[in-house]
Amino acid sequence: MNGLREAEPTGEREVGPELRGRLTRSELPRTNDYKQAGERFRLMEEWERDDLVANFIANIGEATHEVQQRMVWHLLMCEDELGNRVGEGLGITADDVRHLEPLPKQTFTDSERQRMSNLGKNGPRDVEGLTMTHCVPNERVVVKR
Incomplete structure (x- = not known):
């Protein structure tokens, strides 16, 4: 909210392996993080979606209202159900955050601008033909041995 600042160093002054090289700064090529995140959410098991929503509510709920609104906006850009539930x-x-603009360094495609104009009313993302492996065990299922 007030720009990035480097934290005060703590602990040992030198840790880990010694590395030599050049540090460069460059813009990442444009990515569509909202689409990937939205598709991932759609492909989750119902219990995984429920857990994710509950975790977002608990953690984002500790932030300022301004941050909460921005996060709901981002989640709506990913997937309506996710943003609406959180x-x-x-x-x-969605009406509370519809006025928010993309962040200054964000560049949107036409499809993302369309999604933003229908914020919260885009319907579920199409995940036909996509699959995902589930690496998180469902702790609610009792395995009998």
Whole structure:
């Protein structure tokens, strides 16, 4: 919110392996993080979606209202269900965040701009033909041996 600042160093002054090389700064090529995140959410098992929503509500709920609104906006850009459910848990609707603009360094494709103009009303992302392996065990399932 007030720009990035380097934290004060703590602990040992030197840790880990010694590395030599050049540090460079460059912009990453444009990515569509919202699409990937939205598709991932759609491909989750129902219990995984429920857990993710609950975790977002609990953790984002500790942030300032301004941050909560921005996060709901980002989640709505990913997937309507995700943003609407987290927003409901925080008392924030798509209408409350519709006025927010992309962050200054974000560049949107036409499809992302279209998604933003229909914020919260885009419907589920199409994941036909996509599959995902589930690496998180379902702790709710009792395995009898």
